[in-house]
Amino acid sequence: MSAPFSLKTLEDCLKNVPADDLKDLKTHIYGRSNDNELPVSTKAQKIAKDNTFVIKSYKFEAIKEDLRKPRVVRIGAIQTSLAAPTTEPIGVQRQKIFDKVAKIIEAAALENVNILCLQELWYLPYVFCTREKYPWCEFAENPESGAAVTFLSTFARKYNMVIVSPILERDEDQGDIVWNTAVVISHTGKIIGKHRKNHIPRVGDFNESTYYFEGNTGHPVFETKYGRLAINICYGRHHPQNWMMFGLNGAEIVFNPSAEIGGSLSDRMWFIEGRAAAVANSFFTITINRVGTEVFANEFTSADGKKAHNDMGPFYGSAYLATPEGMRTPGMPRDSDGLLISEVDLNECRQSRDLHTFRMCQRLPIYAEGFTRATKLDFKPQIIREI
Ligand SMILES: NC(=O)NCCC(=O)O
Secondary structure (H helix, E strand, O other), rough: OOOOOOOOOOOHHHHHHOOOOOOHHHHHHOOOOOEOOOOOOOHHHHHHHHHHOOOEEEOOOOOOOOOOOOEEEEEEEOOOOOOOOOOOOOHHHHHHHHHHHHHHHHHHHHHOOOEEOOOOOOOOOOOOHOOOOOOHHOOOOOOOHHHHHHHHHHHHHHHHOOEEEEEEEEEOOOEEEEEEEEEEEOOOOOOEEEEEEEOOEEEEEEEHOOOOOOOOOOOOEEEEEEEEEOOOOHHHHOHHHHHHHHOOOOOOEEEEEEEOOOOOHHHHHHHHHHHHHHHHHHEEEEEOOOOOOOEEEEEEEEOOOOOOOOEEEOOOOOOOOOOEOOEEEEOOOOOOOOOEEEEEEOHHHHHHHHOOOOOOOOOOOHHHHHHHHOOOOOOOOOOOOOO
Protein backbone atom coordinates (compact mmCIF):
# COMPACT_ATOMS: atom_id res chain seq x y z
CA MET A 1 0.00 0.00 0.00
CA SER A 2 1.30 3.52 -0.82
CA ALA A 3 2.46 5.91 1.93
CA PRO A 4 -0.13 8.42 3.19
CA PHE A 5 0.40 12.17 2.77
CA SER A 6 2.88 14.06 4.97
CA LEU A 7 0.48 17.05 5.14
CA LYS A 8 -3.08 16.56 6.36
CA THR A 9 -4.16 19.61 4.40
CA LEU A 10 -1.98 21.81 2.23
CA GLU A 11 -2.92 24.62 4.61
CA ASP A 12 -0.69 22.94 7.23
CA CYS A 13 2.25 24.54 5.37
CA LEU A 14 0.93 27.94 6.45
CA LYS A 15 1.07 27.37 10.20
CA ASN A 16 4.58 28.83 10.62
CA VAL A 17 4.07 31.90 8.41
CA PRO A 18 4.19 35.19 10.43
CA ALA A 19 0.75 36.82 10.82
CA ASP A 20 1.43 39.82 8.54
CA ASP A 21 2.91 37.68 5.79
CA LEU A 22 0.01 35.25 6.15
CA LYS A 23 -2.49 38.02 5.32
CA ASP A 24 -0.64 38.80 2.08
CA LEU A 25 -0.14 35.17 1.24
CA LYS A 26 -3.82 34.33 1.78
CA THR A 27 -4.84 37.28 -0.38
CA HIS A 28 -3.01 35.56 -3.21
CA ILE A 29 -3.79 31.92 -2.62
CA TYR A 30 -7.40 32.36 -1.44
CA GLY A 31 -8.21 35.77 -2.94
CA ARG A 32 -8.89 37.23 0.54
CA SER A 33 -6.94 37.62 3.77
CA ASN A 34 -9.73 36.31 6.00
CA ASP A 35 -11.23 32.82 5.59
CA ASN A 36 -14.62 34.05 6.96
CA GLU A 37 -15.15 30.73 8.67
CA LEU A 38 -18.72 30.16 9.94
CA PRO A 39 -19.42 28.44 13.25
CA VAL A 40 -20.74 24.88 13.03
CA SER A 41 -23.53 23.87 15.45
CA THR A 42 -22.64 21.67 18.41
CA LYS A 43 -25.07 19.02 17.14
CA ALA A 44 -23.44 18.80 13.72
CA GLN A 45 -19.99 18.79 15.29
CA LYS A 46 -20.99 15.88 17.50
CA ILE A 47 -22.18 13.86 14.50
CA ALA A 48 -18.86 14.63 12.79
CA LYS A 49 -16.82 13.61 15.84
CA ASP A 50 -18.80 10.40 16.42
CA ASN A 51 -18.45 9.43 12.78
CA THR A 52 -14.88 10.67 12.19
CA PHE A 53 -15.39 13.27 9.53
CA VAL A 54 -14.45 16.95 9.36
CA ILE A 55 -16.93 19.83 8.83
CA LYS A 56 -15.75 23.21 7.59
CA SER A 57 -18.03 26.12 6.75
CA TYR A 58 -17.17 29.44 5.04
CA LYS A 59 -19.05 32.56 3.97
CA PHE A 60 -18.62 34.73 0.85
CA GLU A 61 -20.44 38.02 0.38
CA ALA A 62 -21.55 39.82 -2.78
CA ILE A 63 -22.34 43.50 -3.43
CA LYS A 64 -25.65 44.55 -1.81
CA GLU A 65 -27.98 45.69 -4.61
CA ASP A 66 -30.94 48.05 -4.33
CA LEU A 67 -33.25 46.36 -6.84
CA ARG A 68 -32.30 42.69 -6.52
CA LYS A 69 -32.57 40.72 -3.30
CA PRO A 70 -29.50 38.68 -2.31
CA ARG A 71 -29.70 35.06 -3.47
CA VAL A 72 -27.88 33.42 -0.60
CA VAL A 73 -27.49 29.63 -0.77
CA ARG A 74 -25.50 27.10 1.18
CA ILE A 75 -23.58 24.66 -0.98
CA GLY A 76 -22.31 21.39 0.48
CA ALA A 77 -19.69 18.98 -0.84
CA ILE A 78 -18.99 15.52 0.57
CA GLN A 79 -15.65 13.70 0.29
CA THR A 80 -15.37 10.12 1.56
CA SER A 81 -13.20 7.02 1.68
CA LEU A 82 -14.54 3.50 1.23
CA ALA A 83 -16.45 2.01 4.15
CA ALA A 84 -15.65 -1.66 3.49
CA PRO A 85 -12.85 -3.64 1.79
CA THR A 86 -13.27 -4.13 -1.98
CA THR A 87 -13.41 -7.89 -1.34
CA GLU A 88 -16.76 -7.63 0.47
CA PRO A 89 -19.93 -8.44 -1.52
CA ILE A 90 -21.05 -5.51 -3.71
CA GLY A 91 -24.28 -5.01 -1.75
CA VAL A 92 -22.37 -4.83 1.55
CA GLN A 93 -19.81 -2.32 0.22
CA ARG A 94 -22.59 -0.09 -1.11
CA GLN A 95 -24.71 -0.28 2.05
CA LYS A 96 -21.74 0.63 4.26
CA ILE A 97 -21.08 3.76 2.19
CA PHE A 98 -24.79 4.62 2.35
CA ASP A 99 -24.60 4.37 6.15
CA LYS A 100 -21.54 6.65 6.27
CA VAL A 101 -23.01 9.23 3.87
CA ALA A 102 -26.36 9.26 5.74
CA LYS A 103 -24.58 10.72 8.79
CA ILE A 104 -22.84 13.40 6.73
CA ILE A 105 -26.13 14.41 5.09
CA GLU A 106 -27.72 14.65 8.52
CA ALA A 107 -24.98 17.12 9.53
CA ALA A 108 -25.44 19.03 6.25
CA ALA A 109 -29.17 19.37 6.97
CA LEU A 110 -28.46 20.70 10.47
CA GLU A 111 -26.25 23.35 8.84
CA ASN A 112 -29.05 24.30 6.40
CA VAL A 113 -27.29 23.16 3.25
CA ASN A 114 -29.50 23.81 0.19
CA ILE A 115 -27.52 22.08 -2.55
CA LEU A 116 -25.30 19.09 -1.93
CA CYS A 117 -22.96 17.19 -4.25
CA LEU A 118 -21.12 13.94 -3.65
CA GLN A 119 -17.84 12.80 -5.23
CA GLU A 120 -17.61 10.98 -8.58
CA LEU A 121 -19.05 7.42 -8.35
CA TRP A 122 -19.60 8.00 -4.66
CA TYR A 123 -20.97 4.58 -3.59
CA LEU A 124 -18.28 2.38 -5.19
CA PRO A 125 -14.49 2.00 -5.27
CA TYR A 126 -12.65 3.54 -8.24
CA VAL A 127 -12.59 0.08 -9.88
CA PHE A 128 -11.46 1.00 -13.40
CA CYS A 129 -7.77 0.52 -12.60
CA THR A 130 -8.45 -3.24 -12.49
CA ARG A 131 -9.98 -3.45 -15.98
CA GLU A 132 -12.05 -6.33 -14.57
CA LYS A 133 -15.71 -6.22 -15.52
CA TYR A 134 -17.02 -8.41 -12.71
CA PRO A 135 -18.00 -7.95 -10.01
CA TRP A 136 -17.66 -4.18 -10.60
CA CYS A 137 -20.30 -3.76 -13.35
CA GLU A 138 -22.85 -4.79 -10.73
CA PHE A 139 -22.48 -1.30 -9.25
CA ALA A 140 -24.12 0.21 -12.37
CA GLU A 141 -27.68 1.34 -11.71
CA ASN A 142 -30.76 2.83 -13.32
CA PRO A 143 -30.50 6.64 -12.96
CA GLU A 144 -34.15 6.97 -11.97
CA SER A 145 -34.79 3.95 -9.78
CA GLY A 146 -31.33 2.69 -8.72
CA ALA A 147 -30.41 2.15 -5.09
CA ALA A 148 -28.10 5.17 -4.76
CA VAL A 149 -30.51 7.64 -6.33
CA THR A 150 -33.47 6.25 -4.36
CA PHE A 151 -31.45 6.48 -1.15
CA LEU A 152 -30.55 10.14 -1.79
CA SER A 153 -34.08 11.12 -2.96
CA THR A 154 -35.41 10.34 0.49
CA PHE A 155 -32.97 12.83 2.03
CA ALA A 156 -33.62 15.43 -0.68
CA ARG A 157 -37.35 15.36 0.13
CA LYS A 158 -36.88 15.16 3.89
CA TYR A 159 -34.42 18.05 4.06
CA ASN A 160 -35.71 20.18 1.15
CA MET A 161 -32.25 19.82 -0.39
CA VAL A 162 -31.13 19.55 -4.02
CA ILE A 163 -28.69 16.62 -4.22
CA VAL A 164 -26.29 15.74 -7.06
CA SER A 165 -25.56 12.02 -7.20
CA PRO A 166 -22.63 10.96 -9.43
CA ILE A 167 -23.30 7.31 -10.31
CA LEU A 168 -22.26 4.45 -12.56
CA GLU A 169 -25.29 4.38 -14.85
CA ARG A 170 -26.87 1.31 -16.42
CA ASP A 171 -28.84 2.42 -19.49
CA GLU A 172 -31.54 -0.23 -19.44
CA ASP A 173 -33.38 1.31 -22.41
CA GLN A 174 -30.31 1.29 -24.67
CA GLY A 175 -28.78 -2.19 -24.58
CA ASP A 176 -27.78 -2.09 -20.91
CA ILE A 177 -24.67 -0.03 -21.63
CA VAL A 178 -22.79 1.71 -18.85
CA TRP A 179 -22.09 5.44 -18.44
CA ASN A 180 -20.42 7.72 -15.91
CA THR A 181 -23.33 9.99 -14.96
CA ALA A 182 -24.43 12.63 -12.49
CA VAL A 183 -28.12 12.65 -11.53
CA VAL A 184 -29.71 15.85 -10.21
CA ILE A 185 -32.38 15.27 -7.56
CA SER A 186 -34.78 18.13 -6.82
CA HIS A 187 -35.62 19.32 -3.29
CA THR A 188 -38.93 17.48 -3.86
CA GLY A 189 -37.08 14.17 -4.19
CA LYS A 190 -37.92 13.92 -7.91
CA ILE A 191 -35.20 13.47 -10.55
CA ILE A 192 -34.69 16.67 -12.57
CA GLY A 193 -32.30 15.12 -15.07
CA LYS A 194 -28.86 13.66 -15.69
CA HIS A 195 -25.57 14.48 -17.35
CA ARG A 196 -23.01 11.99 -18.69
CA LYS A 197 -19.25 12.61 -18.33
CA ASN A 198 -17.90 14.28 -21.47
CA HIS A 199 -14.17 13.55 -21.18
CA ILE A 200 -13.01 10.03 -20.32
CA PRO A 201 -9.43 9.48 -19.07
CA ARG A 202 -7.10 6.95 -20.68
CA VAL A 203 -4.05 7.67 -18.53
CA GLY A 204 -2.13 5.37 -16.18
CA ASP A 205 -4.56 3.45 -13.97
CA PHE A 206 -7.52 5.57 -15.09
CA ASN A 207 -8.85 2.93 -17.51
CA GLU A 208 -12.42 4.20 -17.68
CA SER A 209 -12.64 3.79 -21.46
CA THR A 210 -12.68 0.00 -20.90
CA TYR A 211 -16.14 0.46 -19.39
CA TYR A 212 -17.90 3.41 -21.05
CA PHE A 213 -17.76 6.02 -23.78
CA GLU A 214 -17.73 9.81 -23.72
CA GLY A 215 -21.15 11.15 -22.73
CA ASN A 216 -23.86 12.18 -25.18
CA THR A 217 -25.84 14.65 -23.09
CA GLY A 218 -24.10 17.92 -24.13
CA HIS A 219 -23.78 20.58 -21.43
CA PRO A 220 -27.10 20.70 -19.58
CA VAL A 221 -27.80 23.23 -16.86
CA PHE A 222 -30.41 22.24 -14.28
CA GLU A 223 -32.80 24.89 -13.00
CA THR A 224 -33.40 24.19 -9.30
CA LYS A 225 -35.19 25.97 -6.47
CA TYR A 226 -31.84 27.29 -5.28
CA GLY A 227 -30.09 28.24 -8.52
CA ARG A 228 -28.90 26.95 -11.90
CA LEU A 229 -26.33 24.20 -11.62
CA ALA A 230 -24.26 21.96 -13.85
CA ILE A 231 -21.80 19.11 -13.40
CA ASN A 232 -18.40 18.93 -15.10
CA ILE A 233 -17.37 15.40 -14.15
CA CYS A 234 -13.71 14.85 -13.15
CA TYR A 235 -11.46 14.74 -16.26
CA GLY A 236 -13.58 17.51 -17.83
CA ARG A 237 -11.86 19.81 -15.34
CA HIS A 238 -8.80 19.81 -17.62
CA HIS A 239 -10.93 21.05 -20.56
CA PRO A 240 -11.62 24.80 -20.47
CA GLN A 241 -14.24 24.55 -23.25
CA ASN A 242 -16.21 22.05 -21.20
CA TRP A 243 -16.48 24.56 -18.36
CA MET A 244 -17.25 27.32 -20.87
CA MET A 245 -20.20 25.49 -22.41
CA PHE A 246 -21.87 25.11 -19.01
CA GLY A 247 -21.36 28.83 -18.55
CA LEU A 248 -22.87 29.67 -21.93
CA ASN A 249 -25.92 27.62 -20.95
CA GLY A 250 -26.36 29.78 -17.86
CA ALA A 251 -24.80 27.82 -14.99
CA GLU A 252 -24.29 29.69 -11.73
CA ILE A 253 -22.76 26.75 -9.87
CA VAL A 254 -20.65 24.02 -11.51
CA PHE A 255 -19.68 20.95 -9.52
CA ASN A 256 -16.60 18.91 -10.42
CA PRO A 257 -17.04 15.51 -8.71
CA SER A 258 -13.72 13.70 -9.13
CA ALA A 259 -11.46 10.74 -8.34
CA GLU A 260 -7.81 11.86 -8.31
CA ILE A 261 -4.65 10.42 -6.78
CA GLY A 262 -1.79 12.14 -4.98
CA GLY A 263 1.45 13.00 -6.73
CA SER A 264 -0.22 13.01 -10.15
CA LEU A 265 -0.47 15.83 -12.69
CA SER A 266 -3.96 16.53 -11.34
CA ASP A 267 -2.56 17.01 -7.81
CA ARG A 268 -0.48 19.91 -9.18
CA MET A 269 -3.39 21.35 -11.18
CA TRP A 270 -6.24 20.85 -8.68
CA PHE A 271 -5.90 24.20 -6.94
CA ILE A 272 -5.59 26.10 -10.20
CA GLU A 273 -8.21 24.58 -12.47
CA GLY A 274 -11.39 25.04 -10.41
CA ARG A 275 -10.45 28.58 -9.44
CA ALA A 276 -9.45 29.58 -13.00
CA ALA A 277 -12.74 28.17 -14.37
CA ALA A 278 -14.76 30.15 -11.81
CA VAL A 279 -13.08 33.40 -12.84
CA ALA A 280 -13.19 32.78 -16.59
CA ASN A 281 -16.88 31.87 -16.58
CA SER A 282 -18.32 34.01 -13.76
CA PHE A 283 -19.75 31.03 -11.88
CA PHE A 284 -19.02 29.20 -8.63
CA THR A 285 -17.05 25.96 -8.91
CA ILE A 286 -16.81 23.19 -6.34
CA THR A 287 -14.17 20.50 -6.91
CA ILE A 288 -14.66 17.32 -4.86
CA ASN A 289 -12.33 14.33 -4.60
CA ARG A 290 -12.46 11.02 -2.71
CA VAL A 291 -9.98 10.12 0.05
CA GLY A 292 -8.11 7.01 1.16
CA THR A 293 -6.30 4.17 -0.57
CA GLU A 294 -8.42 1.51 -2.28
CA VAL A 295 -6.85 -1.94 -2.34
CA PHE A 296 -7.92 -4.62 -4.84
CA ALA A 297 -7.48 -8.39 -4.64
CA ASN A 298 -5.76 -8.75 -8.03
CA GLU A 299 -2.69 -6.84 -9.18
CA PHE A 300 -2.84 -4.52 -12.20
CA THR A 301 -0.21 -2.55 -14.11
CA SER A 302 -0.11 1.12 -15.13
CA ALA A 303 1.46 0.29 -18.51
CA ASP A 304 4.57 2.28 -17.54
CA GLY A 305 7.09 -0.53 -17.11
CA LYS A 306 6.75 -0.41 -13.31
CA LYS A 307 5.80 -3.40 -11.16
CA ALA A 308 2.19 -4.55 -10.91
CA HIS A 309 0.40 -3.30 -7.79
CA ASN A 310 -2.89 -3.65 -5.90
CA ASP A 311 -3.74 0.02 -5.32
CA MET A 312 -3.50 3.30 -7.20
CA GLY A 313 -2.14 5.22 -4.21
CA PRO A 314 -4.06 7.61 -1.96
CA PHE A 315 -6.83 9.82 -3.31
CA TYR A 316 -6.18 13.34 -2.02
CA GLY A 317 -9.58 14.82 -1.04
CA SER A 318 -8.96 18.61 -0.88
CA ALA A 319 -12.47 19.73 -1.86
CA TYR A 320 -12.81 23.50 -2.23
CA LEU A 321 -15.19 26.14 -3.58
CA ALA A 322 -14.06 29.04 -5.80
CA THR A 323 -16.04 32.18 -6.57
CA PRO A 324 -16.43 34.24 -9.78
CA GLU A 325 -14.25 36.87 -8.09
CA GLY A 326 -11.40 34.36 -7.75
CA MET A 327 -11.76 33.80 -4.01
CA ARG A 328 -11.77 30.31 -2.60
CA THR A 329 -12.15 28.32 0.57
CA PRO A 330 -9.14 26.59 2.08
CA GLY A 331 -8.94 22.96 0.95
CA MET A 332 -10.53 20.14 2.91
CA PRO A 333 -8.18 17.49 4.38
CA ARG A 334 -6.23 15.28 2.00
CA ASP A 335 -6.86 12.16 4.04
CA SER A 336 -10.15 12.28 5.90
CA ASP A 337 -13.87 12.18 5.20
CA GLY A 338 -15.43 15.62 5.20
CA LEU A 339 -18.27 18.01 4.59
CA LEU A 340 -17.40 21.39 3.08
CA ILE A 341 -20.10 24.06 3.39
CA SER A 342 -19.92 27.40 1.57
CA GLU A 343 -22.48 30.16 1.92
CA VAL A 344 -22.51 32.30 -1.24
CA ASP A 345 -24.69 34.95 -2.87
CA LEU A 346 -25.47 33.90 -6.45
CA ASN A 347 -25.87 37.57 -7.39
CA GLU A 348 -22.06 37.58 -7.60
CA CYS A 349 -22.24 35.82 -11.01
CA ARG A 350 -23.91 38.78 -12.75
CA GLN A 351 -21.90 41.28 -10.72
CA SER A 352 -18.65 39.69 -11.93
CA ARG A 353 -19.87 39.83 -15.54
CA ASP A 354 -20.61 43.53 -15.07
CA LEU A 355 -17.31 44.24 -13.32
CA HIS A 356 -14.90 42.39 -15.59
CA THR A 357 -16.93 42.06 -18.83
CA PHE A 358 -15.32 38.72 -19.68
CA ARG A 359 -18.58 37.47 -21.14
CA MET A 360 -19.23 40.69 -23.07
CA CYS A 361 -15.83 40.63 -24.76
CA GLN A 362 -15.75 36.87 -25.34
CA ARG A 363 -15.18 36.45 -29.11
CA LEU A 364 -17.47 33.46 -29.66
CA PRO A 365 -17.85 33.85 -33.46
CA ILE A 366 -14.09 33.76 -34.10
CA TYR A 367 -13.66 30.79 -31.76
CA ALA A 368 -16.57 28.97 -33.39
CA GLU A 369 -15.10 29.54 -36.81
CA GLY A 370 -11.63 28.47 -35.62
CA PHE A 371 -12.97 25.32 -33.92
CA THR A 372 -14.84 24.36 -37.09
CA ARG A 373 -11.69 24.79 -39.15
CA ALA A 374 -9.63 22.77 -36.63
CA THR A 375 -11.96 19.77 -36.98
CA LYS A 376 -11.49 19.53 -40.78
CA LEU A 377 -9.21 16.86 -42.24
CA ASP A 378 -7.37 19.49 -44.29
CA PHE A 379 -6.89 21.85 -41.28
CA LYS A 380 -3.70 23.89 -41.46
CA PRO A 381 -2.60 25.60 -38.19
CA GLN A 382 -2.33 29.39 -38.55
CA ILE A 383 1.44 29.73 -38.19
CA ILE A 384 3.33 32.58 -39.80
CA ARG A 385 7.03 32.04 -40.50
CA GLU A 386 9.88 34.23 -41.60
CA ILE A 387 10.37 33.76 -45.34
N1 LIG B 1 -11.69 10.12 -12.61
C1 LIG B 1 -11.00 10.83 -13.52
O1 LIG B 1 -11.52 11.24 -14.54
N2 LIG B 1 -9.70 11.03 -13.25
C2 LIG B 1 -8.89 11.77 -14.14
C3 LIG B 1 -7.44 11.49 -14.02
C4 LIG B 1 -6.63 12.71 -14.37
O2 LIG B 1 -7.06 13.82 -14.09
O3 LIG B 1 -5.54 12.55 -14.89
